[in-house]
Amino acid sequence: MHTIRVWDLPTRLFHWLLAACVIGLIVTGSIGGNWMNWHLRLGYAVLTLLLFRLIWGFIGGHWSRFTRFIYAPSSLMAYLRGRGRPEHSVGHSPLGALSVFAFLLILAAQVGTGLMSDDEIAFFGPLVRFVSGETVSLATGYHKEVGKLIVLVLVGLHLLAIAYYKWVKKQGLVRPMVVGDKQVPVPVPSTRDTAGTRLLALVVLGLCAAAVGWLVSLGNAF
Numbered sequence: 001m002h003t004i005r006v007w008d009l010p011t012r013l014f015h016w017l018l019a020a021c022v023i024g025l026i027v028t029g030s031i032g033g034n035w036m037n038w039h040l041r042l043g044y045a046v047l048t049l050l051l052f053r054l055i056w057g058f059i060g061g062h063w064s065r066f067t068r069f070i071y072a073p074s075s076l077m078a079y080l081r082g083r084g085r086p087e088h089s090v091g092h093s094p095l096g097a098l099s100v101f102a103f104l105l106i107l108a109a110q111v112g113t114g115l116m117s118d119d120e121i122a123f124f125g126p127l128v129r130f131v132s133g134e135t136v137s138l139a140t141g142y143h144k145e146v147g148k149l150i151v152l153v154l155v156g157l158h159l160l161a162i163a164y165y166k167w168v169k170k171q172g173l174v175r176p177m178v179v180g181d182k183q184v185p186v187p188v189p190s191t192r193d194t195a196g197t198r199l200l201a202l203v204v205l206g207l208c209a210a211a212v213g214w215l216v217s218l219g220n221a222f
Contacts, residue, residue: 001183001184001185002183002184002185002186002187002188003181003182003183003184004090004181004182004184004188004189004190004191005061005180005181005190005191005193006063006090006091006176006180006181006182006184006190006191007061007063007064007176007177007180007182007191008060008061008064008180008191008192008193008197008198008201009180009193009198009201010052010056010060010061010064010197010198010201010205011056011060011061011064012177012178012180014049014052014053014056015177016177017045017049018046018049018053018107021042021045021046021049022046022107022151022155024038024042025039025042025043025046026148026151026152026155028042029144029148036119036122036123037123039123040114040123040125043111043114043115044212044213044216046107046111047111047115047212047215048205048208048209048212049208050104050107050108050111051208051211051212052201052204052205052208053104054104055204055208056201056204059200059204060197060201061191061192061193061197062189062190062191062192063090063091063092063191064091064191068091068092069091069092069094069096069097069100070097071094071097075088075094076094076095076098079093079094079095080094080095086184086185086186087184087186087188089171089184089185090182090184090186090188096161099154099157099158099161102154103154103158106147106150106151106154107151109142109147110143110147110148110150110151112139113139113140113142113143113147114139114143115127115215116128116131116135116136116139116140117136117139117140117143117144118136118140119140125139125219126215126216126217126218126219126220127215127218127219128219129219130218161173162174180193
């Protein structure tokens, strides 16, 4: 077995911060009332994290780049039939990659519709002023009903997958996402995780936060 650095620190922090924000969004959205202030803030935080992950997927660590877990349909079918390659167990497997992309897309849709939602009481997204009433109604309906349900289902499937890999396939997925290192059966490249890459990630995150701040300010400019 070979011990390598699979997940760089920025990727690990992204994962756990996103998980905390999603849980917070579910809780605050369910409670409502003044907690919606935090719901909005957490939504902006998720948007910042999603923008960061989009950029980090091109310039981040070896196993965090999209090119490392975009698989051909043949690779997915081979993996499902138990004939996956050894390196498929290093970063995101072909099946895990589908889960990652599904999560990113659904969360982007949820945040996007949230920016255009209006509860017709006291809280509304910063982009409500820029779209039609019909669009606001559609976005609000999706955000509060359809999108929320899909997020809950994906969270449940994610937890079930972690349990399945832990107890059936005897592969722990949580520990590598905490410490970064993983034991793998074949020699593969290790992810670059230096002070320089971490500083780069911090700069990228700051730029993403500034972009989200500017977007939010558009709704307060009138």
